[in-house]
Amino acid sequence: MRLLVVEDDELLLDGLSVGLGLAGFTVDAVSACEDARAAIAAQAYDGIVLDVMLPDGSGLDLLASLRARGSAIPVVLLTARDQVPERIAGLDAGADDYVGKPFDLDELAARVRAAVRRGKGRSSATLRWRGVELDPASLTALRDGEPVNLTRREFAVLAALMERPQGVLSKAGLEDRIYGWQEELESNAVEVHVHKLRSKLGADFIKTVRGVGYRLAGAKET
Numbered sequence: 001m002r003l004l005v006v007e008d009d010e011l012l013l014d015g016l017s018v019g020l021g022l023a024g025f026t027v028d029a030v031s032a033c034e035d036a037r038a039a040i041a042a043q044a045y046d047g048i049v050l051d052v053m054l055p056d057g058s059g060l061d062l063l064a065s066l067r068a069r070g071s072a073i074p075v076v077l078l079t080a081r082d083q084v085p086e087r088i089a090g091l092d093a094g095a096d097d098y099v100g101k102p103f104d105l106d107e108l109a110a111r112v113r114a115a116v117r118r119g120k121g122r123s124s125a126t127l128r129w130r131g132v133e134l135d136p137a138s139l140t141a142l143r144d145g146e147p148v149n150l151t152r153r154e155f156a157v158l159a160a161l162m163e164r165p166q167g168v169l170s171k172a173g174l175e176d177r178i179y180g181w182q183e184e185l186e187s188n189a190v191e192v193h194v195h196k197l198r199s200k201l202g203a204d205f206i207k208t209v210r211g212v213g214y215r216l217a218g219a220k221e222t
Contacts, residue, residue: 001116001136001159002026002043002177006036006059007051007078015105016049023109024139024152026180033057040066040073044176047074047116049108050095052086060086060093067094074115076108113137120163127162130218132201134159148200153178157193161206161216170213 003020007013008031017029028043030036033056040048052059063075077090077098087098096115099108113136117125127134133142139155141148150158156178160169171190178193179185186192194206194214204217 001046001113001156002028002180003047003049003112004036004039004043004045005029005049006033006054006062007031007049008053008055009051016108019105020049020109020112023105024136024155025109025112026156026178028180031055033059033062036062037065040071045073047076047112047119049076049078049112051078052080052090060090063090063095064093072119074112074119076112076115078103110137122163127159129162129165129216130205132158132162132205134162143201150197150200153189154193154197154200157190158197158201161214165216165218168209168213168215173213 001024003025005013005016005020005027007016007029010031013029013031017027020027028039030039031054033054036050050059050063059077063077066073066075074096075094077087077095078101079087079090079098080101087100090098096118097111099111113125125135125137127136131144132148134155136159139152141150141155141158157174160174160177174190175185179189198206207215207217209215
């Protein structure tokens with residue numbers, strides 16, 4: 001799940017990047033409205049964590065411009081705890097949720113997961129497919145009730161496929177889900193992750209669609 005975090009406090013931005021990364025998100029971090037607009041134009045995100053007060057404008061204006069263009073990307077606002085009118089304005093402008101500062105990082109991660117889940121029309125937090133269950137909150141996996149040890153990126157690849165069980169995801173699409181701007185990407189990274197997932201879940205659990213990408217076994221042919 002790839003997030004854009006927009007926050008002008010450098011220390012807080014670093015903390016959010018590390019903390020949300022440990023929670024299983026792929027995080028791109030910027031500190032200004034202009035940079036956020038450029039990032040959104042260049043990259044598809046599953047969600048945005050957006051501070052209201054930014055050095056070159058208001059996060060509310062950025063949010064309003066997104067909604068005016070028809071973007072439904074989930075947005076969680078970071079607001080000062082005592083500024084109720086600001087929170088109301090944010091929700092009325094199209095925010096999916098807000099978290100008051102100071103905040104608990106685990107709560108923020110949970111609210112982001114919930115906003116993204118609602119945006120994708122899913123009611124359950126757990127992803128399930130052919131006896132495999134993924135819990136994005138704990139980053140744990142089960143196969144037929146037994147724990148499966150997955151790395152963070154293996155989990156991210158599998159979650160991306162299980163979120164769209166009837167779809168085919170390209171190699172580039174999976175790379176976008178699991179690698180941020182500052183992370184080094186090897187040319188065969190996705191293939192390596194898929195190979196390891198097959199070794200843990202069964203050789204036929206993930207199918208290769210030649211020239212297109214990957215899909216889950218049991219999904220409809222396209």
